[in-house]
Amino acid sequence: MGYSPRAMPIDFDFLQTVFLLPAMAFLVTLGAIPLVRKWAIETGFVDHPGGRKQHDGDVPPIGGVVVFSVFMAFSIFTESPFDGTWAFFLALTMVLLAGIADDARGVDARVKFSIHFLAAFIMVLGGEVRLENLGNLLGFGEMTLGWFSIPFSVACVVYIINAMNMMDGIDGLAAGKGLIILGWLMAACAFGDWREPLTAMAIISGGLVGFLVYNLRHPFHKKASVFLGDAGSMALGLTIAWFAMGISQGPEPVVAPVSVAWIIALPIVDAFGLFVTRIREGKHPFMPDRRHFHHRFLDAGFSVGQSTFLILLWGGLLGAIGFFGVALGIPEGVLGWLWVALWVGHTALVMRPALLISGLAGLHRVLFSSPSTKQNSQTGEL
Numbered sequence: 001m002g003y004s005p006r007a008m009p010i011d012f013d014f015l016q017t018v019f020l021l022p023a024m025a026f027l028v029t030l031g032a033i034p035l036v037r038k039w040a041i042e043t044g045f046v047d048h049p050g051g052r053k054q055h056d057g058d059v060p061p062i063g064g065v066v067v068f069s070v071f072m073a074f075s076i077f078t079e080s081p082f083d084g085t086w087a088f089f090l091a092l093t094m095v096l097l098a099g100i101a102d103d104a105r106g107v108d109a110r111v112k113f114s115i116h117f118l119a120a121f122i123m124v125l126g127g128e129v130r131l132e133n134l135g136n137l138l139g140f141g142e143m144t145l146g147w148f149s150i151p152f153s154v155a156c157v158v159y160i161i162n163a164m165n166m167m168d169g170i171d172g173l174a175a176g177k178g179l180i181i182l183g184w185l186m187a188a189c190a191f192g193d194w195r196e197p198l199t200a201m202a203i204i205s206g207g208l209v210g211f212l213v214y215n216l217r218h219p220f221h222k223k224a225s226v227f228l229g230d231a232g233s234m235a236l237g238l239t240i241a242w243f244a245m246g247i248s249q250g251p252e253p254v255v256a257p258v259s260v261a262w263i264i265a266l267p268i269v270d271a272f273g274l275f276v277t278r279i280r281e282g283k284h285p286f287m288p289d290r291r292h293f294h295h296r297f298l299d300a301g302f303s304v305g306q307s308t309f310l311i312l313l314w315g316g317l318l319g320a321i322g323f324f325g326v327a328l329g330i331p332e333g334v335l336g337w338l339w340v341a342l343w344v345g346h347t348a349l350v351m352r353p354a355l356l357i358s359g360l361a362g363l364h365r366v367l368f369s370s371p372s373t374k375q376n377s378q379t380g381e382l
Helices: 012-043 063-077 085-105 109-127 146-167 173-191 194-215 228-248 257-263 264-279 293-299 302-328 331-350 353-368 369-378
Strands: none
Touching: 012 063, 012 194, 012 257, 063 194, 063 228, 085 109, 085 194, 085 228, 109 146, 109 228, 109 264, 146 228, 173 194, 173 228, 173 302, 194 228, 194 369, 228 257, 257 264, 257 302, 257 331, 264 293, 264 331, 293 302, 293 353, 302 331, 302 353, 331 353, 331 369
16 A cells, blocks of 8 residues: 555646646636625625634625635546545535534534535545555555444544544634645645646645635735634635545555654644643533644744744654655555654644743744844853
8 A cells, every 4th residue: 555656747738728727717716705704704604703713804705615615616627536526525514614604603513514524424424435454554454444434534524524624723724734634635646647637636725725815914914804714714624635635546556545644743743732632621522722833832932924834844844754654665564654744743732731831932033033033042141
């Protein structure tokens, strides 16, 4: 089980498609967001600051709705990446609608998770995309799941949906992480010459870049004017799960399951660390708080932009370990146990917030303190 990168033959018609459609998705998203944003403000469909939410002013959470509406519209002009794509689009619609309702007025957690499980079940069973073989994940031989593949796949999809949603806490983080994950999955499809999923993921990526123009802070845009919203972050999680399972399974996968585990590692391990910490304190695992990885960066003195950049860099490096590790011949079992060590290490740090914040504060001083500040800190002067 695994993949063997091979050069994709040059096909200029395909190159035109794989660049033209994402560019068009970018432009359509870029043009549509101001229109939908205006409507959202007029109708009161906005995210108000307060409590955990410390953003500036009322911000419409419509980014994800626009991105995935554009993706579904553009999918009419592309070939289906897998059999049973109808099931994926039905599940995607369910998750989007549940997210819109949650963004608009809030949805009871039990209702929301019931919808997530139903959507995941439809996608896994109807779409016939599921985790049936985990490869030589732990070095003891092929791990085939048999009948357990369906419930395990459904649970993994629901987990990824909510893990991506939990990353959506500061500007650009969830969409940026989604772009990086899709980028590694697209690279696997490119080396494996699997064009249909590559094209579909490229379209989503084009839309996400268009959204980030309005969500990221830059010299021409001082604050986020739209958010991805629960609808967008959860739909992004579902989409990542769909493509990750689709290209890593079957008779000719283009990426090893252990590589996928590394590519999507950051949202998975961060969510797990939060769950363990909350359960340990007798709290509900999905109770919102300010203990996320990105909050610790802010607590350590990093700005929102710095936090987003460094977390995305870390997530990209984790993906590189999985992608190039298998390609360079590192045994899957070795990568699998290193991945387990990542889980344990990240969870241990999350459970020791003072230690984590102290370490991050030290990193902040190294990276962003001026020479005079560093000298003063070393001499004890203020």
